[in-house]
Amino acid sequence: MAQCAEIFNTHVDWAIENGTYNKSKAHDALYFELRAKHPDVPSAFVQAVRDTAMEAVKATKFKRVCRKKPTSGLRYDKRTMTLRGRLLTLSSMAGRVAVVLEVPHYFEEVFDTWHFKGANLTYDAQKRFWVRLVFETATPEALVENGIQGLDRGLYHLVSTSDGQFLSASQVRAIQRRYLHNRKKLQQKGTLSAKRRLRAMSGREKRFMRDKNHCLSKQIARQPQFTTFVLEDLSGIRAKRRGKQLNKWLSSWTFHQFEMFLSYKAEAL
Template sequence: MLLTHKLKLLPNEEQKNALMEVVERFNGACNFVAAAAFRIRSANKIRLQKEVYYAVRERYGLPAQMAIRAIAKVCEAYKRDKGRKPQFNKYGAVVYDQRILSWKGHDLVSLVTLSGRTVIPFLSCDHYEARNGIIRGQADLIFKNRVFYLCVAVEVPESETIEPIDALGVDLGIVNLAVDSDGGTRSGVEACKFRGRVAKLRSGLQSCGTRSAKRHLKKLSGKEKRFQRDINHCISKHIVAKAKDTKRSIVLEDLGGVRSQETVNKAQRRDLNTWGFFQLRSFIEYKAKLAGVPVVFVDPKNTSRICPRCGHVYKENRKTRGDFECVRCGFAGPADHVAATNIAARGRVNGPIVTGDLFGPMDHLGRKPTNSFVSG
């Protein structure tokens, strides 16, 4: 499986300046090439190279291979949307391929700059699993919050898929980040407390409005994200290990199009709750794949309203956000656990699949199920 791996570069002052020069010139060149591509209405690499290669090298002082990469980047962007001229941010990503980048052992990388090659130390700061993988293909040099990173694709070996004998349903949410059908809960309380503290600090800084306050605000959001990411790594690891140890598949609600965080729109992405929710889902998915645990997606309809004992579906079954109590048979329990139980039941290969509606419960063959509740 290919994972994206972010490496934090640790350049000295001189190297920092050299990298900055590369970033600015590369993106300047991209905008120059974009103008040419738009003018001649061509996203053909060979054609564009003929048109602008020498001009790019002369004007921006880029090494040969870097000029080629800039042209290639513009072609890709222009191909995606031929209606308008592609725009490149001043600090956009610089593409490094194997000709202008080489790895020196585990913690050094050699990069071509405008004044020759330079060897820079780096730290791993992403996916724990990726550290033992094999780096493939190109790398992106990124400049973000005054730090240089290299984003690389890493090939990580997958385990053989297990043959599940049962299903572990997982209900993901905001208050309780994850509740499984065994009743295991990871609450969002820690995350909430942390956010509460951050929110206080933030409102103070926002009313301040100075440049340094803005910088602090940015730092805070980075801290929050790292905190949430750690929690999500931890929860997903735990869930996947539990499923694997007990030979169960993991069952999640199928959210249709919005399955990964990439598909969430910008406004939503800014909301850390939503962001964290989708990140946790994607962490569970990729860790499960690596561990060879099958993930099953099921219809999310009524998972929090249906009674796992008698199959009665009714809005009033859910008394409050946290409590479930069946109005027909009196079955009661924590709402998230009930939802996780229902999710697991839907994912069980041979078990009854409850697809009840207001007219009464039925299984997938249209029969009345006897008892779909399996206690954890």
């Protein structure tokens, strides 16, 4: 991963210096040089990292410098990985690594019927590797408009609907307060065991909120009487200072994630 990060950064520097994110030009200028400098890196990796770097520069329009760390994630494509049934093989510096996947029941339909595109390999703070598979499917045909439901997202009620449904946020706020209290106490303690506990807690609150948003958006999208959902525009709501307590609530409010989940679930159903 460290060598791939160096290859990525070299491509970014070249793109900024030459004012272009053209992949063919980057290949002609850097490919053989980088292959000689990093002989252990498979050629397919050099090309995949080049593509990622050029796309990153293109996305930022040269406005900020993109950099990867030695432990930054890697994007795999069909040049660097294969998936046959439940057997996933990944290219590495030491050759191919084979992994037998255990597919959860709720994901089997996607796994068996959607088109496999690639994956992202990441390395977390607990020194674990994760492979996130990417699938795609055809965009479903738009349904005939059946009914419209307005949705109001809030702090006291996660969602209030135009037909009088209120989905309370009291459980969510209670769990968020508990995580905040535990983090504060452990940070004040500062011992090695407290730091280990903080590492173990890392990401739990985000995973909880992600699951909550998944369940809530699915519940709303599956209503047979509605095919269109209207949400208010909350962009910029965190920009204004509103007091310490309210700002703390706003910073942990995952309203955009809920909107994204509802959007793709409503289109898929």
